[in-house]
Amino acid sequence: MTTDHILQVRGVSKSFDGIRAVNEASFEVERGSITGLIGPNGAGKTTMFNLVSGFLRPNRGTILFDGQRIDGRAGHVIARAGLVRTFQIPRVLTRLTVLENMMLAAKHQPGETFGAALLMPGRVAKRERQVREQAIRLLELIRLTRLANDYAGTLSGGQRKLLEFGRALMTEPRMVLLDEPMAGVNPALALQLLEHILELRASEGTTFCVIEHDMEAVMAISDRIVVMDEGTVIAVGLPEEIQKNERVIDAYLGRSGEEPEPGSRLQVES
Amino acid sequence: MAIFNLPFWTYVGVIAGIYTIFALGLYVQDALTGLPNFGHVAFMALAAYGMAILIIRLNVPLPIAATGGVLAAVGFGLLLGIPSLRLRADYLAIVTVAGSEMVRYLALNLQDLTGGALGSIGMLGPSNLAQYNTDWDNFLSPITATLTRLLGSGIANRDFTMLLIVWLLTLVLMLLLWVMVRSPWGRVLRSIRENEAAAEAVGKNVFGYKLQVLVLGAILGAIAGLLLAWEIGVFSPDDYQPTVTFYAYLILILGGTTRLWAVPVGAVLFGILYSGTRFLNFFPLSLIDSGDRAYLRLLIVGFLLIVLMAVRPQGLLGNRKELLIQ
Amino acid sequence: MFDQFVQLLVNGLITGSILALTGVGATLVFGIQRIANFAHGDYMTVGAYVAFVVNVAFHQNLIVAAFCGMVAVAVFAVIAHYSLFRPLRGRGFVAISIISFGLSLLIRNLIFLFGGSAVRQYAVSQSAVYVIGFVRLSPGQAVAIAVALVVAPLTAWFLARTRVGKRMRAVADNRDLAAVAGIDIERIAVYVWIFAGALAGLGGVMLGLEQGTFDPNLGVDPLFLIFTTVVLGGIGSAYGALFAGFALGLAMELSTWQALAGGLGSQYKPVLAFVVLIVILLYRPQGLFGRARVL
Numbered sequence: 001m002t003t004d005h006i007l008q009v010r011g012v013s014k015s016f017d018g019i020r021a022v023n024e025a026s027f028e029v030e031r032g033s034i035t036g037l038i039g040p041n042g043a044g045k046t047t048m049f050n051l052v053s054g055f056l057r058p059n060r061g062t063i064l065f066d067g068q069r070i071d072g073r074a075g076h077v078i079a080r081a082g083l084v085r086t087f088q089i090p091r092v093l094t095r096l097t098v099l100e101n102m103m104l105a106a107k108h109q110p111g112e113t114f115g116a117a118l119l120m121p122g123r124v125a126k127r128e129r130q131v132r133e134q135a136i137r138l139l140e141l142i143r144l145t146r147l148a149n150d151y152a153g154t155l156s157g158g159q160r161k162l163l164e165f166g167r168a169l170m171t172e173p174r175m176v177l178l179d180e181p182m183a184g185v186n187p188a189l190a191l192q193l194l195e196h197i198l199e200l201r202a203s204e205g206t207t208f209c210v211i212e213h214d215m216e217a218v219m220a221i222s223d224r225i226v227v228m229d230e231g232t233v234i235a236v237g238l239p240e241e242i243q244k245n246e247r248v249i250d251a252y253l254g255r256s257g258e259e260p261e262p263g264s265r266l267q268v269e270s
Numbered sequence: 271m272a273i274f275n276l277p278f279w280t281y282v283g284v285i286a287g288i289y290t291i292f293a294l295g296l297y298v299q300d301a302l303t304g305l306p307n308f309g310h311v312a313f314m315a316l317a318a319y320g321m322a323i324l325i326i327r328l329n330v331p332l333p334i335a336a337t338g339g340v341l342a343a344v345g346f347g348l349l350l351g352i353p354s355l356r357l358r359a360d361y362l363a364i365v366t367v368a369g370s371e372m373v374r375y376l377a378l379n380l381q382d383l384t385g386g387a388l389g390s391i392g393m394l395g396p397s398n399l400a401q402y403n404t405d406w407d408n409f410l411s412p413i414t415a416t417l418t419r420l421l422g423s424g425i426a427n428r429d430f431t432m433l434l435i436v437w438l439l440t441l442v443l444m445l446l447l448w449v450m451v452r453s454p455w456g457r458v459l460r461s462i463r464e465n466e467a468a469a470e471a472v473g474k475n476v477f478g479y480k481l482q483v484l485v486l487g488a489i490l491g492a493i494a495g496l497l498l499a500w501e502i503g504v505f506s507p508d509d510y511q512p513t514v515t516f517y518a519y520l521i522l523i524l525g526g527t528t529r530l531w532a533v534p535v536g537a538v539l540f541g542i543l544y545s546g547t548r549f550l551n552f553f554p555l556s557l558i559d560s561g562d563r564a565y566l567r568l569l570i571v572g573f574l575l576i577v578l579m580a581v582r583p584q585g586l587l588g589n590r591k592e593l594l595i596q
Numbered sequence: 597m598f599d600q601f602v603q604l605l606v607n608g609l610i611t612g613s614i615l616a617l618t619g620v621g622a623t624l625v626f627g628i629q630r631i632a633n634f635a636h637g638d639y640m641t642v643g644a645y646v647a648f649v650v651n652v653a654f655h656q657n658l659i660v661a662a663f664c665g666m667v668a669v670a671v672f673a674v675i676a677h678y679s680l681f682r683p684l685r686g687r688g689f690v691a692i693s694i695i696s697f698g699l700s701l702l703i704r705n706l707i708f709l710f711g712g713s714a715v716r717q718y719a720v721s722q723s724a725v726y727v728i729g730f731v732r733l734s735p736g737q738a739v740a741i742a743v744a745l746v747v748a749p750l751t752a753w754f755l756a757r758t759r760v761g762k763r764m765r766a767v768a769d770n771r772d773l774a775a776v777a778g779i780d781i782e783r784i785a786v787y788v789w790i791f792a793g794a795l796a797g798l799g800g801v802m803l804g805l806e807q808g809t810f811d812p813n814l815g816v817d818p819l820f821l822i823f824t825t826v827v828l829g830g831i832g833s834a835y836g837a838l839f840a841g842f843a844l845g846l847a848m849e850l851s852t853w854q855a856l857a858g859g860l861g862s863q864y865k866p867v868l869a870f871v872v873l874i875v876i877l878l879y880r881p882q883g884l885f886g887r888a889r890v891l
Contacts, residue, residue: 055467055470074477076475084471084472086471091465091468091471092464092465092468093465093469096460100460103454103457104469104474107473109454111454112453112457112474113455114455114482117453118446118449124453167468167472168472171472171473306693357881359689360630360689363690363693364632365874365877369870375867379861379863379867516701566705566709569702569705569709572698572699573702575695575697576695576698576702579698580683580684580695
């Protein structure tokens with residue numbers, strides 16, 4: 001196979017207190033593709049994101065990003081390597097302004113080193129200007145410019161989602177894991193987000209992996225869909241194929257209640 | 271004593287300056303980065319004891335002994351800090367205060383090393399009066415002499431010299447910190463305070479930054495400890511109870527946790543409040559004899575801690591807006 | 597060797613019972629309110645002093661005095677809950693801890709100002725010694741043991757068999773589940789303070805008896821031992837605290853046994869507790885019987 005896979009997940013398992021949240025899951029993501037990750041609640045999707053992004057360490061299996069092993073590496077190391085994730089419930093820095101939230105995420109900031117501001121103030125100031133410009137440009141893209149100097153804590157849920165997205169983009173990532181980017185965002189903005197994703201993929205070749213419950217959106221935007229259920233990958237394929245896949249339909253509808261009983265599965269709130 | 275007694279207020283000024291540096295160490299850890307440290311006083315204790323032990327028992331010259339004291343504080347901070355930094359805020363708070371109490375308890379009981387309950391004067395055994403301050407006093411006296419010639423002995427004395435040195439140092443430290451806090455480095459720290467996982471997710475090495483902050487806090491606490499030991503000339507384990515850490519918290523709350531420049535304001539206010547109790551000579555407080563003034567002081571501290579945290583947690587100069595967003 | 601062992605065992609049981617009884621109340625409070633009450637040691641002091649006044653100034657026997665001490669602290673704890681801890685709960689753990697520390701300073705120094713710094717003792721002989729086999733006990737210690745032997749099983753029964761006791765344990769164990777099951781969390785929280793306050797007061801009296809003499813600093817050193825007991829047993833686990841209190845008390849006393857390579861110097865007993873506390877927090881923060889909470 002000569003497909004260029006930017007992300008390869010092989011036989012990954014993760015247990016909490018004896019409960020297997022992810023069970024021998026394997027899948028691959030092609031470079032420059034938009035891959036949807038779907039599955040009923042409790043399937044282990046967010047746990048998978050946590051494992052891939054370094055917020056959890058797998059008990060078994062390997063994860064390769066661009067050919068390099070990243071399983072077990074720290075979250076910040078993986079982010080610096082170009083693999084960035086957003087959170088299901090947005091984690092904004094409440095007492096920093098929206099602009100500061102964005103500027104934090106920029107790469108290569110010499111000013112973040114201890115003492116740098118004292119020893120090389122010119123260089124630090126220069127990079128700050130560049131970072132500020134980049135942040136303002138991105139804020140325009142996600143239509144949050146007028147909130148730039150407001151504390152992020154005053155933002156609504158949908159605005160926070162956008163900020164999460166914008167912050168991820170500030171890191172100039174090669175791959176972005178989006179955890180329910182459209183939940184709570186109004187339809188117009190959600191559409192905008194989808195357009196941004198397509199645009200970024202076209203212009204920068206950024207790869208996206210998206211967890212979403214909005215089936216229409218996921219099917220429309222994804223090149224490929226990965227379906228998880230009860231911790232394993234049960235199906236991989238084109239959107240049309242997945243929609244007709246018996247196992248997938250079963251997973252979603254086969255149980256009388258789609259929600260698992262409390263305590264039957266541990267979902268790590270990221 | 272008359273209320274406008276210059277030597278007294280000079281002394282208060284020295285203490286306020288020293289406590290500013292001490293509170294700055296706590297500011298960097300908790301107010302800026304969100305790492306509570308209820309054991310901050312341990313840095314003071316270790317620096318003072320480290321310096322005194324090196325001078326008294328090993329005849330080490332002052333500058334090296336001072337450095338040794340700071341290194342002792344930093345070493346302890348790393349020893350306890352490295353495993354603790356990943357703990358949740360509440361567990362971290364308890365570990366840190368347990369750590370500082372352990373230090374105090376060891377200082378109390380390792381009598382041969384530390385002089386036990388007698389403190390620094392007991393370091394050479396019960397019959398010798400141990401002294402660590404000679405070199406520092408020798409350093410101060412020519413300066414004091416010059417100042418006395420220039421300003422007269424009404425103003426200039428040893429405490430006045432200390433006042434100048436301490437506040438000069440405080441100013442320098444604050445300027446350095448101010449630049450650093452406003453820089454991208456400061457932004458990373460604040461992001462760790464607000465949401466660690468988010469900072470990690472955009473590529474910041476959260477653990478590494480926490481370590482930096484811990485070391486910086488230890489150094490500031492150590493400097494304060496050294497200056498206090500040199501000012502008073504003697505110390506004992508009783509001087510390093512958790513109450514002292516909470517003085518620093520009170521200072522932060524008084525001045526306001528959102529601004530660096532509020533810290534010296536809080537420290538001066540604290541100094542006035544603390545020392546001013548001796549001037550409360552009106553009824554009914556005049557019924558309290560001077561020996562009991564210490565209890566009154568602590569009562570006021572306790573009362574203020576409660577009232578301020580309840581009513582004005584952003585402090586006198588703080589930004590209420592920032593605090594409301596929780 | 598062996599006689600020292602038995603003596604240390606008995607000493608350990610006394611210390612252990614004080615820690616266990618005070619710890620049970622503390623762990624329920626810490627578990628339900630999610631606070632660390634830095635004034636808990638001073639609650640013990642209040643109990644000791646109220647009992648002292650009743651015992652020495654009003655010439656009542658120790659049982660009446662202890663009971664008064666327990667009631668006083670229970671009332672005080674409830675007042676503190678309604679006036680401080682409940683309204684300020686949303687401020688966060690660090691803020692509440694600072695407030696509780698302020699409360700601790702307030703209590704201790706009020707006692708110093710109004711009660712004086714003089715060392716106090718109960719109307720119990722300080723010089724008599726009871727000798728039972730290998731064991732030497734002061735009358736104060738004997739009373740403390742007697743109290744422990746009665747109260748500890750009572751407490752265990754209360755927690756296991758009464759409705760209130762069971763509910764307290766349920767809320768401490770899993771607050772959300774208990775709320776879903778229809779338990780009135782606010783009401784239980786108040787009961788827990790009454791329970792914890794009363795036991796802290798009793799613990800203070802027992803400590804005063806065990807030490808022989810005491811002053812307003814009575815609660816300062818035990819505070820950390822209480823914290824250690826709570827953390828060791830698992831925050832929120834009542835039985836855990838009972839077990840941990842006895843375990844800690846025994847460990848501290850027995851560590852000085854000469855058969856153990858000369859034994860730990862007795863002044864280092866608290867250091868053992870500190871080390872236990874730090875190690876547990878670092879490597880098993882849920883303690884022996886607590887639930888591992890995911891963040």
